Amino acid sequence: MGPSIELRNVGLTYGENVILQDINHRFSAGQCHIVMGPNGGGKTSLLRSILGLTPFSGEIDIQWEQSKGKLGYVPQKAMFEGSLPLTVMDFILLNQSSSPLFWRQNAKNKARALTQLERVGMANRADRRMGQLSGGEQQRVLFAQALLDDPQLLVLDEPTTGMDEQGVRYLESLIHELVADNRTILAVHHDVTAVRRLDGHVHVVNRSVIDNGSVAEVLVPEKIERLFNHYTAAPAVSSVDAENKKEVA
Structure with missing residues (x-):
């Protein structure tokens, strides 16, 4: 069973x-949270x-059911030196241990x-160099790497960035499979249509959590435009200063 996540203030x-302000919220265990x-x-x-x-x-309290479990993370983009002769297999094995890479090729x-x-x-594509892959293919490799340790909590930051439709469907199928196995999935996603297919619990964040619920409750036409307008009020600083702040995602 994946953990629940409790946020307090x-x-x-x-x-x-x-960027974030006074968030008191809970992500339930064993569910897909978008x-x-x-x-x-x-x-x-x-x-x-x-x-x-x-x-x-x-x-922030990650509440495991028993002992602390494993966590997998997929960032928005693979970070590596493209000129290195690093194959997909090399890359995916990088987090296996602290041993030199050539010791791990068993x-x-x-x-x-x-x-x-x-x-x-x-x-x-296991023997192909990472630098030869498209951005979407690199994201798939990151996802595979995150699954190596069989994580109970999987955190995904825009996991389908640059993916073609086939890649998106692979990941959606995997997410459904993981949730059926009571893993906890926490994913940032921007594609409303794809989120509807995932049919998870939606949390809308705009400095604070401004709405949450099922896809059917949150992603309705009369709500979407309001929920996705950026918060523009000045936070605890002068309005002149606020206008000059750099927006941070």
Whole structure:
């Protein structure tokens, strides 16, 4: 069973720019949670706070059912030096251990990696260099890498960026499979049509959580335009200063 996530008075500022403010919210265990909202509303910042990648105020409690489980993370983009002769298999095995990469190329680890690559339709590209892949294909590899440790919590930041329709469907199928196995999925997503297919619990973030519920409750025409307008009021600073702040996603 995946964990639940409890947020208590969570806030985040960059300088004087308020990104998240007084969030008290809960993501239930074993469900698919989709975080949506306008650009600059704080979606990615919320995920980074939950992952402990950025400082925040308040408390974030990841509540595991028993002992602490494993977490998988898929960022918006693969980070690697494109000029390196790094194959897909090399890349996916990078997080296996602290041992040098050439020590990890054993049959057991490669078999595990190929299994996950098959789940995202990339097994036939295992020997291809990462730099030769499209952005969408690289995202599929990131997803396979995140699944290697069999995580109970999977955090996805715009996981379908650059993907073609086939890649999107692979990932949607996997997400349904993981939720059926009671894993907790927390994903930032912007595509309303794709989110409807996922049929998860939607949380709209615009500095705070301004709405949440099922797809049928939240993603209705009369709500969408209002929910996805960016929050423009000045936060605890002068209006002149607020106009000059750099918007942060």
